[in-house]
Structure formats: C-alpha cells, structure tokens
Amino acid sequence: MPVLRSSLGPSNVNIASDTSSLHEMNFSNEVVISEKSSTSLFEKNGYQDSIYLNAANIFQGIHNEKPQDKILVKYGHGPLPSLPDFKDEQFQRLSYELAFNALKYQDVLETVLIDSGIYPTQSISDQLTSLVVVMLYDLQDWKFEARDNIDDEEQIAEVQEVEQYLCSFKTKLAAALARCRIKHDALSLEHILPETIRKQEQRASMLPLYVWVNSLKISLEDVHSTLHKEGFTRVESVSSFGGYSYCLDKHCEDVLIFPSTLKEKLLTLQLFSDYKLLLQDKSRSLAVHSAKALLNMDDDILIAHVGSWLTVAHMSVLTNQMTSKVFVCGVKSLAKEAELRDLFAQMECKNIVLLREDFANIEPTDKLQKVKVILLLPRCSGLGVSNPIEFILKEHEDAELLRDLSQGSVAEDKLNSLAQQQLKELSHAMQFSRVQAIVYCTCSVYPEENEVVVNKALASGAEGPKAQPYKLCPPVLPLCCKSEISLSAANFFRLEQSDISNSCFIAVLSRERDPSETVSVKDVLARAAAKGLLEGINLAKPAKREEKKKKKPKVTQPKTPTKEAVIKSKIQEFLDREMKPGMIESDTSVSNISNVSNIASSASQKSVNQTNSSVPLKKTVQPVLNSSLPMMSKNSLTAASMQKMFEKHRNIRKPKLDDSVMVLKPVEIVLPPVMVPYFNPQGNRSQISTNHYYYNWGGTYDTLSPSASKKLIKTKEPSLSSTVKHSRPWL
16 A cells, blocks of 8 residues: 655645645545545645555656647656566556656646756666656655655655755746746646646546445445444435435436545445445446346346456446356456456355456357347546546546547547447347447547547448347436436437536337247246246246147147028028018018027127026016917027037127128117917918017027916927927017
8 A cells, every 4th residue: 555755844844835726636635525525635745665666657658749830748668677567556546646746737837847957868868768757746846855764765866866856946936936926827737727627636636436236245225224323424415415424326226425535434434344235337337227227137238348457346236136247358368367256255246257358349149148138338638537547447448538638628539539449339239130229338528539429320330130129228227307318319328527427328229029029927927926026926826827728729729610690691591481472360470580680690709709697587468378379498499509509609709800791799678568379270261369478589598577477388499490380489
C-alpha cells in the first residue's frame, strides 16, 4: 500500500493559495473521499518514488503531441527505466491521478520550464522529460519544499536526480509560474483550465457512489439491517442526502446510492471486504439489467469483452436462479484466468465460462449453441464519464481516455476509428444465428458512436439473408422521469451526464419473430413449471387425456356428417308425406305439423352441437282418458326419439360448421292447444276431442303432467324408423 509522506505542519498549508485551489480539483473525492482524506492531500509533501515513476510512465504514453513546428519540449519514447509493477488499486489510483493532473496542465508546465531557463538542459535526458513535468506539477503544489525521507522507502535514482535538479531552480520556477498566472489573469492554475474541464471536475467531486448487492452472499433486507447498525439512514432520493445516508436506485432494484464523501467509510465495512457490496459505475449495472431482462430460463449470455470483472460477476449474480451460463471473451493469459477464477470463487459465482478468443475472432460453436443474448460493451471515447480515474481502474479502460478528457473533446479521426470498430463488433454479433437479442452500451456523448452505429448495423443486413432481421426495441429499463421518456423517444435508453450520474447510452436489438414459428402449449407450460409457476401441478396426466381426446374425433368425426345427412333426409321425407293434400284434416293441424318439423330440426342441430338442455314444462291441463285414442308413450315421441338417436353423439367433438349453418340457442317453446282428431272402431265420422295436451320439445322425458302420465299405458320407446313409418305419430 503506498504511503503518503507526512506533513511539514499546519504552517505549510495555505488553503487560500493557488496551490490549494489547484488541489481542490485533484480528484480528492476519488482517491480518498472523507474530509480527513481531503485534508491529508493538502498536508502531504510528496509521494513515494515508485508513484512518481509510474505516473511519469503513464504520462509518457498519453501526453499531447504537438506539430513539429510548435514543439517546445521533447519527450522520449518507450517506457521509463526501472519501472516497478503496480502494487494495488490505491497505488494505481495515485499514479493515474498524478499523471492526469500533469496532462491537464501540460502547456502551462512546459511554458514554466522554458520561461525559467532550466530547459533544455544537458544533465537531464529527453527520456526523463515526462518525469520532470510530473514532478514539477507536484513540487509547485507544495511550494518546492523538500520531501521527508521514509526509512523503509525504496529510493529510485532517476527520481532523486530530477528532484534535486528542480529544487535547485525553485526560485526561477516560482517566478515563471507567477508570470504565467498574471498572463492568464488567473488566481490559480485551476482558472487557466477550459470551462468544460472545470465543470467536469466539479461533477466528479459531487458524483454519488453506486453499489450493487451480491445476492449470492447476502439479501437486500440484510444489507439494510447491517447498514442501519452501522449508523446509516435510508432516504428517498439523492436530494435528501445528509450525513450517513443512502437510497435505492430507481432503475436497478439491487443498486444502492451513497454520497461521495462516504467512500472511505464504506470501504472499511465488512460488507465490502466480504464482496457482499461492490462499487461500480451505474452505466454497467444498467447494461447488465437490460441483458437480464431479455433472458429466458435456460438461455446463455455472451459478454463480448472481459472489461471489468465486476460486470461479469454482476451478470452471474442476476442469472444465478436460472440455468444460464455467462460466457466471457478475451481472457488470454493463464495468470489472468487464475486471478478471475479466484475472485469469482470468493463471490460464489459458479456459472461463468472464460474464453481465450477475442470476440472478433470467435464463432458459434457447440458450447455456444444456447447463447441467446450478447452484451456488447465496446471501447468508446468515454467522454460522458466525469470521474475518468475510477472508470479506468474499474473498467480496465485504456489510459488514452485521459488525453481526450483533459481536452474536453475527441479528435475527429479517432472518433471515426472508434465508430468503425464499434460497427464491426456489432455487425459480428448480429451474425450469430441462434442469438435473439443484443445489448449495445457506451458511455459516449457522440451520436457517431451511439445511434449512428446502431442504425448502420440494422441497415447493413449483417445477420444474413436467410436469418430473421433485427429490429430496435424500446428500452427494457423503467423510465423514471419526463426527461428520460423524451430522451428515449427513438427507442434508445439514454442518461445525460449530470451531478448524479455519468452519461450512458443503451440500445436493445432483437430479432423479428418468424411468422411460421409457433410456440406449443407444452413449451409454455414447461417454461412456467421451470419458473415455479405451476408448483404441485402434474403435467403428464392432462397430456394423456388431451391425447385421447385428439384421437377420438379422428375415428368418429368422418361418420358424423353422414349420419346427420341420413337423419335430415328421413325427417324431410316424413314432412313431405304429411304435407300432401287430403291428408290434413284442418289448418290448425297443418300449423302444428310445421311447428313439429322446426322443433325436430332444432333438436337435431342441438344434439350435434352438444347444446342439449332441459326446459321446464308448463303446467298442463289434465286430459280425459279415452279408450279409442292410440296408446301414447310416457315420453314425448318426437323429442325423445331425437334425443335417443343423438345420445351417443353427446361427447363427440363439435364438427366445423360451414357458413350456411346457424347455431340455435335453446329456448322454451309452448305450443297452443292441439285439437286431436280420432276415429272410433266402428268407422264413424271423426270427432274432435276437447282434451288439450301441451308438449315440451326441449329434450326432457316427462312431457305430460304427472297425473296423466300415470294413467297412460307404457310402451317401448319408438325408434327413428317407426317414426317415419307412422303416418301420424301424434295420434
């Protein structure tokens, strides 16, 4: 762990001076966030030698190169000598911070070197010029005072040589610095910076901390309980922050937000040391949740770039309850693979598969057949990031990001190069035939890297002529305010750079559904059962019963229309015979015969369509028994015969009706009194009985009143053939 040198004392600290003003913008909230940490940055009087050398090496690779005719200071090429390895994250953070500050003030520092007359010099080679600029920035911050020696510190000869050289000309350097401030009419070096850079640093100092919960090791409820015991208070939103407080994120249910001033306090909690809470930029959590929303139960996901191991772990945590695997491209070295496996084991992530190949070179193989979603986080300009040091460390981004952020813009040729690479990767993702969705995410503010890339990929037809094309889907994340809704009007999810978040752009591409592709009920039920929605329900037995039902109509259905045609023909034959002239005694009986035919046809149709239902019988007038009348069945003749004839068709599947058939609804029909003619045995002229009978043709069996039915002689129920042979079956 790198150690900051002790202070020379309070007398060396002048907060109102230009040096302290400069240090206020020096990422104090990113290095060590608490008030105590900020004070230690003012009180320090130098870093370890190894930090200077590492910062100089970073600056060597990212410094702004000027045209040949404007070069004032020459820099060497290649890494500096005696470069030690980075020791830990804090060591890296301090090195990047020092290099980034030197980069922001490169023009000013070069001017001071030239104006003071100490450059060029024969004693310092061009290879060490980067170290000179980095140490000059830090030395002017603490008034060119000599550093304190640390007994256990490993001294580096190059650092000691440059420090002695600069301190020998400290008066000339201080005078040159004062003239530069007067020239720019600036109270401090901070005011020399462009307005865009100053605003960015102001946002970085206010940007909250975003933390996601590792639900494999702790539940969200237990996190709330633990934080409460530690003295934290949960509030509704970021605007309510004060003291030890936090709130829930509105887009991601497993993300917590803390004030930036609490970083050092949070990192001392056991929740962080045990990998139960993890600090990461919100843009990556948004991308992970977007991909998770597109996954089904047994779908795998492919992360195109290893990037941050935190992104991979977060994706694994969200898919833990599913049978999904998380494939990650670009883990080339065995050492890196072993390091990642150890980290994932500590986080209890077990469904991660590391791949050696780069995403651009990988092709669908047998082990990638179940990959249905690709998460694409391409390298971008990153100009929407307010805290670049933290972003580089957490997301393993290129240090060249600092060069663009130090100027507040990206060169056009570099922007075009990035956009071409992004389009190439997105087009390659679209060529995976089994993939159904792609999540494309950047932290750029340029449309050339966002909408333009996506629209070009959709128009290119990279998925191939035989595959279903991709389309742009609406955001799968919740939209929490009007500004987000308006920004997402074109089906893109976008967060603008602000005091509470970095910029983020997300596009979700999904394949259009194949019209010929159908999802069976069995697949839907199986997926629901896998999700636990059909707990306790056995799907095997209903499937067998359904299979039997499907087989039964195949045997009987072809015969049903034939039988129905025979029945209709016989009924029509009966009606034609009865409607001949001379066979009907009165107009009243003709009317009732017509009613009989309609009722019989209705009964037949209702039997075929399984709509047979009983209709209650009206109270009838008790008839007078006459021995000359023919014997009547206990049941209504026509309705009963129709009922029995179609009894075996009750459970037969309803045949498909053509356009000429009208489905009849069951109704109650009460006929008027029937004047029944009869003949006596002696052949006397027919007489009209005054006994009235009411019949119900709805399909019930007891159609006569109970008192009358007891007196009637029981006969066998007539068949359909007997009904046709009788000339007048109602007699």
